Amino acid sequence: MTDMQQKASASTVPETGLNVPKRRRRPHPALVIVAGGILVVALTYVLPPFRNYQLATMGAYFCVTAGLTVLTGLNGQLSLGHGALMATGAYTLALTQNRWVNLPLSFAVAVLVTTAAGAVIGLAAARLRGPYLAGLTLAVAIVVPSVTSTFDETFNSDQGLSVILNPPPETIPMERWQAWLCWGAALVVVLLLALLIRGRFGRDLRAVRDDETAAKLAGINIARTQVLAFVVSAVCAGVAGALFAVLAQSVSPGAFPLTLSLFLVMAIVIGGLGSLFGALWGAVLLVLLPTLAQSVGEQTGSQQLEGNLALVVFGVVLVVVMLAAPGGLASIPSRISRLIRRNR
Amino acid sequence: MKRTATAALAVVLLATAGCTGESDGSGSSSGSVPGVTDSEIVVGTHMPLTGPAAAGYSKIAPATKAYFDYVNANGGVHGRKISYKIKDDGYNPANTQTVVRELVLQDKVFAILNGLGTPTHTGVLDFLKTNRVPDLFVASGSRSWNQPDKYPGTFGFNPDYTVEGKILGTYVKENLAGKKTCFLGQDDDFGRDSLAGIEKILGPVAAKESYVTSNPNVGPQMGALKAAGCEVVVLATVPGFTALSIGTAAKIAFKPQFVVSNVGADPTTVGKTLGAAAPLMEGLVAANYLPLNNDDANPWIQLFKKVNAAHNGNAEFDNNVVYGMSVGYLFVQALQAAGKDLTRDKIIEAVQKNGFQGPGSVPLRFSAQDHSGYGGEQLTKIQGGKAVYFGTPYTTDDKDAPVAPYTGQPVAPPQSGVPAA
Numbered sequence: 145m146t147d148m149q150q151k152a153s154a155s156t157v158p159e160t161g162l163n164v165p166k167r168r169r170r171p172h173p174a175l176v177i178v179a180g181g182i183l184v185v186a187l188t189y190v191l192p193p194f195r196n197y198q199l200a201t202m203g204a205y206f207c208v209t210a211g212l213t214v215l216t217g218l219n220g221q222l223s224l225g226h227g228a229l230m231a232t233g234a235y236t237l238a239l240t241q242n243r244w245v246n247l248p249l250s251f252a253v254a255v256l257v258t259t260a261a262g263a264v265i266g267l268a269a270a271r272l273r274g275p276y277l278a279g280l281t282l283a284v285a286i287v288v289p290s291v292t293s294t295f296d297e298t299f300n301s302d303q304g305l306s307v308i309l310n311p312p313p314e315t316i317p318m319e320r321w322q323a324w325l326c327w328g329a330a331l332v333v334v335l336l337l338a339l340l341i342r343g344r345f346g347r348d349l350r351a352v353r354d355d356e357t358a359a360k361l362a363g364i365n366i367a368r369t370q371v372l373a374f375v376v377s378a379v380c381a382g383v384a385g386a387l388f389a390v391l392a393q394s395v396s397p398g399a400f401p402l403t404l405s406l407f408l409v410m411a412i413v414i415g416g417l418g419s420l421f422g423a424l425w426g427a428v429l430l431v432l433l434p435t436l437a438q439s440v441g442e443q444t445g446s447q448q449l450e451g452n453l454a455l456v457v458f459g460v461v462l463v464v465v466m467l468a469a470p471g472g473l474a475s476i477p478s479r480i481s482r483l484i485r486r487n488r
Numbered sequence: 489m490k491r492t493a494t495a496a497l498a499v500v501l502l503a504t505a506g507c508t509g510e511s512d513g514s515g516s517s518s519g520s521v522p523g524v525t526d527s528e529i530v531v532g533t534h535m536p537l538t539g540p541a542a543a544g545y546s547k548i549a550p551a552t553k554a555y556f557d558y559v560n561a562n563g564g565v566h567g568r569k570i571s572y573k574i575k576d577d578g579y580n581p582a583n584t585q586t587v588v589r590e591l592v593l594q595d596k597v598f599a600i601l602n603g604l605g606t607p608t609h610t611g612v613l614d615f616l617k618t619n620r621v622p623d624l625f626v627a628s629g630s631r632s633w634n635q636p637d638k639y640p641g642t643f644g645f646n647p648d649y650t651v652e653g654k655i656l657g658t659y660v661k662e663n664l665a666g667k668k669t670c671f672l673g674q675d676d677d678f679g680r681d682s683l684a685g686i687e688k689i690l691g692p693v694a695a696k697e698s699y700v701t702s703n704p705n706v707g708p709q710m711g712a713l714k715a716a717g718c719e720v721v722v723l724a725t726v727p728g729f730t731a732l733s734i735g736t737a738a739k740i741a742f743k744p745q746f747v748v749s750n751v752g753a754d755p756t757t758v759g760k761t762l763g764a765a766a767p768l769m770e771g772l773v774a775a776n777y778l779p780l781n782n783d784d785a786n787p788w789i790q791l792f793k794k795v796n797a798a799h800n801g802n803a804e805f806d807n808n809v810v811y812g813m814s815v816g817y818l819f820v821q822a823l824q825a826a827g828k829d830l831t832r833d834k835i836i837e838a839v840q841k842n843g844f845q846g847p848g849s850v851p852l853r854f855s856a857q858d859h860s861g862y863g864g865e866q867l868t869k870i871q872g873g874k875a876v877y878f879g880t881p882y883t884t885d886d887k888d889a890p891v892a893p894y895t896g897q898p899v900a901p902p903q904s905g906v907p908a909a
Contacts, residue, residue, distance in 0.1 A: 192593065192594070193589075193593040194589055194590055194593035194594040197586070197589050197593070198586075201586070289700065289702040289703070290703070293675055293700040293702070293703065296675050296698075300676070301675035301676055301698075301700050302607065302674075302675065302676060302700045302701055302702055303606060303607040303610075303675075303676035303677060304581060304607055306610055306611065309614075311618070318615075318618060319589075319593070388582065391585065392581060392582050392585045392611055393585075393611055393614055393615070394581050394585075394607075394610065394611035396580075396581050396582075396607055397702060398579065398580040398581060398582070398607070398702075399580060399581055399582035401580075438576075452538060
C-alpha cells in the first residue's frame with residue numbers, strides 16, 4: 145500500500161504545482177466534461193453499432209474506475225470488492241425495474257441501496273488497514289454467488305434475472321442510445337467526483353492517506369473521511385453496475401466474478417492511481433484488452449486460449465506500464481513534457 | 489489541456505480503427521442479406537469453451553464446424569460454403585452480450601446457431617429479435633425458446649426439460665413403482681422445469697435438493713437425500729455435477745438408482761470426471777434422442793465418425809460430437825429447404841414448415857405455433873460401461889399430453905452424407 149501511495153503522490157505532486165512553478169491554470173472540470181460529452185456524441189454518430197456498444201461499456205466501466213481511483217489513489221483504501229458493489233447496483237436496478245419499469249426510478253433506488261451498502265462496508269473498512277482491508281473487501285466480492293443462491297427466490301441463483309426495458313425512441317439506434325446513457329451517467333459521475341476532490345474533501349482525502357496522525361492534528365475526522373470516501377466510491381460502482389444491468393438486459397453472479405474486482409484495481413493502477421484521466425484509460429483498457437486478447441486467440445486458432453488470454457495480457461500490460469511509467473498511463477504526458485523541459 | 493488533447497486524440501484513433509474494421513466487414517457481403525453472398529453463408533454461435541460449463545460442451549461447436557467443413561468439401565449448399573464463427577462466452581451472460589453483438593453487428597452473421605445455455609442465451613433474445621436475426625436451434629432445453637409470438641425467430645433444439653422430466657418420471661412409475669423417489673436439480677429453469685415434468689407423472693417427490701454450479705460441493709444435498717431414505721434419485725445436473733453427485737453418494741455409502749437428464753448423462757464426459765470411480769455409473773438410467781456414440785452399426789454414427797476423422801482432428805468421439813454434428817445436419821437441411829435465394833425470412837419459414845428427417849429418434853416439433861425442438865426421448869441404461877438404448881422412444885409435450893410410445897421408423901442418412909434440397 146505504501147509504495148502505491150508514494151507513486152500516486154509522485155504523479156500528483158507536479159500537477160498540484162507544489163515544486164514546479166504553475167505554468168497554466170487547469171481548465172474547470174465542467175469544461176472538460178462538456179468537451180468530453182460533445183466528443184462522445186460525435187463518436188456515436190461516426191462509429192458502427194458494435195463499436196458504439198463497446199463505447200457504452202467503456203462509459204459504464206469509467207463510472208466504477210473513477211470512483212475506485214478516488215478511494216484507492218486519493219484516500220489509500222484498497223478495495224478488492226467493487227465487483228460486489230456493482231452487483232448490488234445491478235440487482236437493485238433489475239428488481240426495481242422489473243417491478244415498476246421506470247428507468248430513472250430504478251437508477252435512483254440502485255444509488256440509494258449501494259449508498260447503504262457502501263456505508264456498511266465503509267464503516268468496517270475504516271477500522272482496518274492494509275492487508276486486512278483487502279481481505280474484508282475480498283470477502284465481499286466472493287460472497288455474491290452464495291447470496292444469490294441462498295436467497296434464490298429473490299435473486300434466482302446462478303441464472304440471475306432478466307431486466308425488462310422499454311425500447312429507446314424509434315429514431316435512435318439501440319447501441320447509440322446505450323452509449324449516450326452510459327456516457328451521460330459516467331460524465332455526471334466524473335464531474336461530481338472532480339468537483340468533490342478539488343475542494344476541501346479532496347484535501348482531506350489526501351491528508352488522511354499521507355499521514356493519519358498529521359491529518360488528525362489538523363482537525364480532520366479520519367473515520368468520517370474514510371467512510372465518506374468509501375460511500376462515494378460505492379455509489380459510483382452502483383451506478384456502473386446498474387448500467388451493466390441495462391447493457392446486458394440481465395444480471396447474474398457470473399457477470400460480477402472476483403476477476404472483475406481484480407481487473408478494476410489493475411485498470412486504475414495501469415491508468416494512473418488517483419487520476420480521473422487514469423480512470424478513463426483504465427476503462428478504455430478494460431474494454432480493449434479483452435478484445436485484443438480475443439483476436440490474438442482467434443488468430444492462433446486455439447479456442448481454449450481465447451477465454452484465458454485476457455488475464456495474461458492484463459498482467460503483462462501491468463508489468464510493462466509499471467516499469468516504463470510507474471505513475472500509470474495518465475502520467476506519461478507530464479513525464480514527457482518534464483523530460484523535454486529538462487533537456488532544453 | 490495537454491492530457492485532454494492526448495485523450496481526445498486516442499479516442500479519435502480508436503474510432504478510426506473501429507471504422508476500418510467495419511468497412512472490411514461490410515465489404516465482404518455484397519448482397520442485401522447479411523452474411524450471405526453467392527459463395528458463402530456466415531453463421532455464428534456462442535459457446536462455453538472455457539469456464540464452469542466447458543467440460544464436454546466445448547466439443548459441440550467444433551463438431552458442428554467439422555460437419556460444415558464436410559458439406560463445404562462436398563460442394564456446399566446451393567453453391568455456398570458455410571463459415572461458422574465460434575465465440576467463447578465462458579458461460580457468462582455478460583460475455584454473451586458482447587460476443588453476440590460482435591457476431592451480429594460486426595461480423596454480420598446470417599443467423600445465430602445453437603447458442604448454448606439458458607442463462608446466457610436468455611439475455612440476447614431481445615437483441616436478436618430487434619435485429620431480426622434468426623436464432624436457430626438453441627442448445628438448451630428451456631421452454632423460453634418456444635415463444636413464437638414474442639420471439640418469432642427463436643427455435644429450440646433439445647427436448648425441453650419438462651418433456652424429459654415426464655419421460656423419466658414414466659420410467660420410474662413403470663419400473664420402480666413403490667420406491668421412494670427424490671430429486672436433485674440445478675437451481676434454475678433446468679432443475680425447475682425438470683422437476684415440474686417429473687411431478688406431473690409421479691406427484692410430489694419424497695425429497696428435493698438443488699445445487700449451483702458456482703459451488704462444487706453436493707455433500708449436504710446427498711446427505712439429506714440419504715437421510716430421507718431415497719431409493720431413486722433423479723438428477724437434473726450438468727455432467728460435472730452428475731459425476732460429483734454419484735461420487736459423493738458413493739462416499740457416504742448411499743446407493744440409490746440414479747436416473748439422469750440427457751444433458752448431464754454423456755458417459756464419456758461423466759466417466760472422465762469420475763476417473764477410477766467410473767464403474768459407479770453402472771446401471772445408471774438416462775435418456776437420449778440422438779444415436780449413441782458407441783453404436784457403430786448405426787449409419788449416422790458411421791457418417792459422423794467419418795466426418796470426425798476427416799475434419800475434426802479425430803477428436804474423442806462422445807455424445808457431444810454426435811450432438812454438434814446433428815445440429816449441423818439440421819441446419820444444412822433448413823438451408824436446403826429455404827432454397828437458393830436465401831433470406832432470413834425464408835429460413836424461418838423453412839424451419840416452421842418442418843418435415844426434417846435426421847438422426848433424431850423422435851420428430852422435431854417445429855411449426856408456426858410451436859418453436860420447441862425434439863418432442864421426446866428414449867431411455868438408456870449403462871451396461872458394461874456403455875450406454876445402450878432400451879424400450880421404445882416416447883413423445884409428449886410440456887403440458888398434460890400423455891407420454892406415448894413413438895413408432896416411427898428411424899431414417900438413414902443419404903449416401904453423400906449431405907441432405908438433399
